[in-house]
Amino acid sequence: MNETVSQWIRRHAWPLTTLDPQAPLGDLLPLRDLAADAAVVTVGASTRQAHELSAIAHRILRFLVEERGFRSLALEGDDPVRVxxxxxxxxxxxDPRAALAEARPFWRTEEILGVVSWMRAHNERHPHDQVRFADVRGQAAPAREDLERRLADDTIGWHERSGDKIVYWGGIAHTRDSPGSLGGHLRERFGPAYLSIGLTFEDGTLPVPVPAPPADFAETPLSAAGLDAFLLNLRAERPDAVRAWLDAPxxxxxxxxxQDPAEHLSGGTFGGWFDVVAHHRHVTPVRLLSQ
Structure with a gap:
């Protein structure tokens, strides 16, 4: 089939219909099969400053807990015990609001408060089958590769001690499946039982204006498909044009x-970094925690 990248994306995309974390989860049903055998799923955001990416990460967490039995959340960037x-x-x-006010800045959002409140509500309903935080602190390290190794070792160690399936929510610089990254170490340890989900976007405000990326960025074909928000399995059967896009540097x-709009990730392939992508064409700022 002589199918273009945009045609392939439109054929395989699963539209995301809501940002409401409490809404029915039918638009995430493809994850049921994709995560069926996963021990660790990473949800890596291209920015921590976008409301839409935080909202879909929350909904993915909820889906994996309710539909696939995940019971630990590794929330990257601080220590949930400390706060x-x-x-x-x-x-x-x-008081979770007061606790988050003492956390590192990118946890101080209403979106993260919503995640914490949902976890508590779940545990009240299921006191003998609780969701908890994984002990993944990402302590300071002398070099980037040491930090990645520590994050991976903490995640692997928690899985081995607890037996829990883990959702790791962080940034794509860490979660991408690449040699030397957290994601690369997790792939080495778990193989096909590791699922890498990337959260991407085209443009918006964070709150500084972020224009559409250059044409050679991997997100450009995603937005060119003409869909506002969707989930895409990058492991679906691929024609030559799609394979070339996913396998190119x-x-x-x-x-x-x-919030530098020119900042970007490189040093690998889009199809190598992620198994699944959740893409939003337009994003708005996260809501800073109110007091």
Whole structure:
């Protein structure tokens, strides 16, 4: 079949119909099969500053907990024990809003508060089958490769000690399946029982304006498919044009706290980094935690 990349994306894309974390999860049904044998699923965002990417990460977490029996969340960037979130989701003790106010800046959002509140509500309904935080702290390391190794070792160690299936929610610089990254180490350890999900976008505000990326960025064909938000299995059967796109040296969005729109990720292929992508054409800023 002489199918273009855009045609292939439209044929395989599963539209995402809502950002409401409490809404029915039917638009995420493809994950039921894709994550059927997974021990660890990473949800890597190209920015932590976008409401839409945080909302879909929350919904993916909820789907994996409710439909696939995942029971631990590794929330990258701080220590939930230190700020009191671990105790809150398991016992209800403490004030999650006050706890998050003491966390690192990119946890101080209403979206993360929503995740914590959902975890607590789940545990109240299921006191003998609780969701908990994995002990993955990402302590300071002298070199980037050491940090990646520590993050991976913490995740692997928690899985081995707890027996839990883990959702790891962080940034794509860590979660991409690439040699030396957290994702690469997880692939080496778990093989096909590791699923890498990338969260990407085209443009929006963070709150600084972020224009559409250059034409050679991997996200450009995703947006050219003409869909506002969708889930895409990058492992689906691929014609030559799609294989060339996924296997070519890639650049993709990577916007950190400095919010530099020119920032990007490179040094690999889009199809090598991720098994699945959840793409949004337009994003808006996360909602900073109100007091």
């Amino acid at each position: 009191g979130l671990d105790a809150y989701v398991s016992t209800g003790r403490g 890639a650049r993709t969005r990577l916007i950190g706290p400095a």
